[in-house]
Amino acid sequence: MLLATEQLGQGRVADYIPALAKVDPNKLGFALALPDGTVHTSGDADEAFSIQSVSKIFTLALALRRVGSDLWTSVGREPSGSAFNSVVQLESEQGIPRNPLINAGAIATTDRLIDGREGDAVAEEILDFICARAGDDRVEIDFDVAFSESETGARNRSLAHFMDAFGNLRHPVETVVGVYFRQCAIAMSCRQLARAGLFLAMEGCDPLTGEQIVEAHRARRINAIMMLCGHYDNSGEFAFRVGLPGKSGVGGGILCIAPGQGSIAVWSPGLNEAGTSLAGAVALEHFACAAGWSVFD
Numbered sequence: 001m002l003l004a005t006e007q008l009g010q011g012r013v014a015d016y017i018p019a020l021a022k023v024d025p026n027k028l029g030f031a032l033a034l035p036d037g038t039v040h041t042s043g044d045a046d047e048a049f050s051i052q053s054v055s056k057i058f059t060l061a062l063a064l065r066r067v068g069s070d071l072w073t074s075v076g077r078e079p080s081g082s083a084f085n086s087v088v089q090l091e092s093e094q095g096i097p098r099n100p101l102i103n104a105g106a107i108a109t110t111d112r113l114i115d116g117r118e119g120d121a122v123a124e125e126i127l128d129f130i131c132a133r134a135g136d137d138r139v140e141i142d143f144d145v146a147f148s149e150s151e152t153g154a155r156n157r158s159l160a161h162f163m164d165a166f167g168n169l170r171h172p173v174e175t176v177v178g179v180y181f182r183q184c185a186i187a188m189s190c191r192q193l194a195r196a197g198l199f200l201a202m203e204g205c206d207p208l209t210g211e212q213i214v215e216a217h218r219a220r221r222i223n224a225i226m227m228l229c230g231h232y233d234n235s236g237e238f239a240f241r242v243g244l245p246g247k248s249g250v251g252g253g254i255l256c257i258a259p260g261q262g263s264i265a266v267w268s269p270g271l272n273e274a275g276t277s278l279a280g281a282v283a284l285e286h287f288a289c290a291a292g293w294s295v296f297d
């Protein structure tokens with residue numbers, strides 16, 4: 001399927017979150033959502049997986065809706081060239097993370113999204129938003145994964161404490177990481193995820209409900225950040241090979257946006273060194289090439 005069978009089962013399943021280590025590495029799912037509501041699928045496209053860092057796209061959109069461009073006082077917009085959970089730049093850059101798609105930046109973004117509310121209410125808002133975008137209220141938080149992340153979450157807590165020490169966190173560390181662990185633990189299928197990303201392909205407007213989810217300039221900028229930062233220190237390689245804005249998660253999912261065309265989700269749990277799905281990236285490379293959808297075509 002999708003000319004990515006050679007890579008299938010290769011790479012490493014994320015095992016630093018024990019609940020993710022159990023996933024079968026031989027899964028491969030693909031879904032393409034088009035603006036007319038058609039969804040084309042292949043392989044394991046209806047099986048739910050842990051979206052992990054793909055959730056950062058949805059919390060970024062929500063945070064921009066809530067606090068607007070003031071978000072950019074808490075987080076930057078530059079690629080980091082570092083691992084997703086790196087703490088190094090935070091020290092020399094006054095606790096301001098490089099971008100909203102590395103862990104530190106996503107934690108800062110979630111902190112801004114909380115905006116004085118209870119963590120539970122915000123986790124619920126994120127889930128409701130994703131359900132609405134997916135057009136499917138069966139999307140849920142996998143609490144085993146959320147618990148597992150929290151149990152092994154020393155690194156993410158360190159990032160949050162480090163930012164707190166620089167005065168770049170507005171809520172208690174446990175409140176913020178509590179929401180962050182739950183957003184990462186959202187489980188959904190490629191079909192649901194591709195549908196959920198459609199507004200980013202259509203200038204911020206959900207073509208099926210007609211709702212303007214974020215303003216057009218914000219959708220464009222979220223896509224720009226995905227292109228430059230969506231795969232951490234592998235973002236250049238992904239742009240080089242696929243040529244589309246994308247966001248990976250260590251659950252093996254990738255959401256890719258083809259502006260004006262559609263939204264694509266792939267899932268295969270074997271990861272490369274940077275935490276991007278190996279077979280998923282190859283499937284996207286072949287697809288983008290065949291469709292002529294690279295933004296550089």
Ligand SMILES: NC(=O)CC[C@H](N)C(=O)O
Binds near residue numbers: 149156251275
């Ligand atoms: N790249 C990822 O998907 C990382 C997300 C994961 N929940 C973490 O915080 O470590």
